[in-house]
Amino acid sequence: MTGFLSIRNLTVRLKNGASILRSVSLEVSAGQVHGLVGESGAGKSMIGKAVLGTLPRALEVTGGEIWLDGTNLMALSATERRRRIGATAALIPQDPLTALNPSKRIGPQITRRLVDILGWSRKDAEARALELLAEVHIPDPARVMRNYPHELSGGMRQRILIASAFAAEPKLIIADEPTTALDVTVQRQIIRLIADMQARHGTALLFVTHDLGVVSKVCDTLSVLYAGKVVEDARMHRFFMRPIHPYSAALLAATPTYTDPTGSLSPVSSEVIAAVEAEVAQHDARRAR
Numbered sequence: 001m002t003g004f005l006s007i008r009n010l011t012v013r014l015k016n017g018a019s020i021l022r023s024v025s026l027e028v029s030a031g032q033v034h035g036l037v038g039e040s041g042a043g044k045s046m047i048g049k050a051v052l053g054t055l056p057r058a059l060e061v062t063g064g065e066i067w068l069d070g071t072n073l074m075a076l077s078a079t080e081r082r083r084r085i086g087a088t089a090a091l092i093p094q095d096p097l098t099a100l101n102p103s104k105r106i107g108p109q110i111t112r113r114l115v116d117i118l119g120w121s122r123k124d125a126e127a128r129a130l131e132l133l134a135e136v137h138i139p140d141p142a143r144v145m146r147n148y149p150h151e152l153s154g155g156m157r158q159r160i161l162i163a164s165a166f167a168a169e170p171k172l173i174i175a176d177e178p179t180t181a182l183d184v185t186v187q188r189q190i191i192r193l194i195a196d197m198q199a200r201h202g203t204a205l206l207f208v209t210h211d212l213g214v215v216s217k218v219c220d221t222l223s224v225l226y227a228g229k230v231v232e233d234a235r236m237h238r239f240f241m242r243p244i245h246p247y248s249a250a251l252l253a254a255t256p257t258y259t260d261p262t263g264s265l266s267p268v269s270s271e272v273i274a275a276v277e278a279e280v281a282q283h284d285a286r287r288a289r
């Protein structure tokens with residue numbers, strides 16, 4: 001099946017030539033949750049940023065296609081691409097504090113996109129924001145709309161960003177390690193909330209994480225990324241029963257508590273990584289033959 005989001009042979013490089021993403025392909029089906037898992041530095045965030053058109057200036061897409069809802073974004077003009085992404089996709093970012101403007105009240109930060117980009121009236125946008133804040137279980141939404149970010153807890157700020165992401169009913173949301181900056185107890189609530197919102201709104205979700213525990217709880221399918229390359233695509237059940245790629249097996253072996261939604265990956269030891277590097281090279285060489 002062709003995905004709602006379909007990334008085909010995407011190559012991203014530093015402008016000085018170093019490779020960041022190496023011919024990455026993955027599919028996120030409409031209304032499904034796809035996990036993107038891998039260790040720090042593997043390139044998970046850069047895949048999300050490439051889709052949303054927010055790659056850092058030092059990086060550039062040098063090849064491949066990104067299809068969103070049947071349109072190849074790479075074939076559009078920059079203006080049309082921004083418009084298409086803005087109308088179709090949204091981000092739940094990693095760090096709610098830096099994602100919110102500290103000098104602006106919460107209300108306008110939620111309504112801005114609805115008013116500026118989608119042309120809603122301020123009144124309709126405010127009504128929608130109040131409705132969404134209640135949906136993400138924020139007590140007294142009218143008061144919170146008048147608060148500044150520093151007056152709220154990290155968990156409340158992340159709930160606000162989740163409400164913002166869903167505000168315009170995007171068909172795709174990219175959640176980029178959305179619980180990394182939060183306390184462990186809050187992490188569990190936020191993951192539950194994102195999963196509930198996704199199911200209620202029927203949004204396709206690309207869930208970027210280094211945490212296989214989270215993946216096992218919320219995802220339908222996943223891609224494993226290793227050093228800028230997808231080494232395995234799988235449905236959840238099969239992946240946990242029978243990982244095919246040696247790196248996937250090493251990741252699973254390093255995560256004995258993967259059924260704990262708040263558990264994190266233990267670091268894979270340098271010996272395992274060295275062995276996996278060699279196996280990955282062999283595996284790739286066999287596939288290339």
Ligand SMILES: Nc1ncnc2c1ncn2[C@@H]1O[C@H](COP(=O)(O)OP(=O)(O)OP(=O)(O)O)[C@@H](O)[C@H]1O
Nearest residue numbers: 020038039040041042043044045046047056058210
């Ligand atoms: N602004 C930048 N300039 C140069 N290189 C960058 C920049 N941002 C990221 N990179 C590089 O791109 C690679 C992939 O980074 P990315 O943030 O996508 O990894 P990740 O898998 O999301 O890791 P993490 O889990 O730590 O967020 C890394 O090697 C990183 O150093």
